[in-house]
Amino acid sequence: MKVARPIARVIEALQSLPGIGPRSAERLAYHLWRLPEDQVQQIADDIKGLKTMTVSCRECYNISESELCWICEDTGRNPSLVMVVEEPLDVSAMERTGKFDxxxxxxxxxxxxxxxxxxDELRTYELMDRIQLRLEKGSESIEIVLATNPSTEGETTAIYLRKMIVERFPGQPIKVTRIARGLPVGSDLEYADPMTLSRSLEGRIEY
Ligand SMILES: [Zn+2]
Known part of the structure; x- marks a missing residue:
């Protein structure tokens, strides 16, 4: 099948995205072609903005528009309760539950x-630094909720982090908990519905 090269390029680009097969990619590309030029320009600018307009929050490494993300900036949240997640997408999933402060x-x-x-490739040492800083600020008790996915790697990472925290801060008032019990094994937090996710947060256990 012959198509104009600009169309073929967009089909190829869309097809490289997760969950988009050749047919969907083709349909989307033609749909985009039919849109008014300013609308297509806006979509292109917005996609580019994903990279050019965002930074990592300097505290939590979530995606942010400024040095501190809106969650870290929110003084109404409990700084002695820290949930460790794999990706920014997991922050969104947890925020949707409205149950974590x-x-x-x-x-x-x-x-x-x-x-x-x-x-070294993850922000493990940054987590230890945050805990250290919190302790220095005289926090009476700290809870670290390990919310990596219930996959083999997620479990391994949670076990590793717990060991690291226990070894680094012996005798300190730090509670390490683990959510994701009740979440289907091998599933991702991002696919859990808010109800299941908030239940697994409420039912978190000392780890
Ligand atoms: Zn942040």
Whole structure:
């Protein structure tokens, strides 16, 4: 099948996205072509903005428009309750439940030796620094909620982090908990419905 090269390029680009097969990519490309030029320009600008207009929050590493994200900036949230998640998408999933009033720490992935991802490739030391800072500020008790996905790598990462925290801060008032019990094994937080997710948050256990 011959198509004009600009159309073929967009089809190819869309097809590289998760969950989009060749037929959907084709349909979307032609749909975009039919839209008024200013609307297409806006979509293109918005996509570009994903990269050019965002930074990592300097506290929690969530996606942010400014140095501190809106969650870290919110003084109504409990800074002694920190939930560790894999990706910014997990922050969105948890925020949708409306049941978590602490702060987050985005690891940037999970430990995966096969792919060469060790603790240095994630924000593990940054998490330890945050805990240290919190202790120095005289926090009476800190809870770290490990909310990595219930996959093999997610579990391994949670176990690793718990060990790291226990070894780094012996005798300190730090409680480590784990959510994701009740979430289907191997599933991602992002696919859990808000109800299941908030239940698994409420039912978190000391880890
Ligand atoms: Zn933040």
């Amino acid at each position: 602490g702060l987050y720490h985005v690891l940037g992935g999970v430990l995966d030796p096969i792919r060469g991802i060790g603790p």
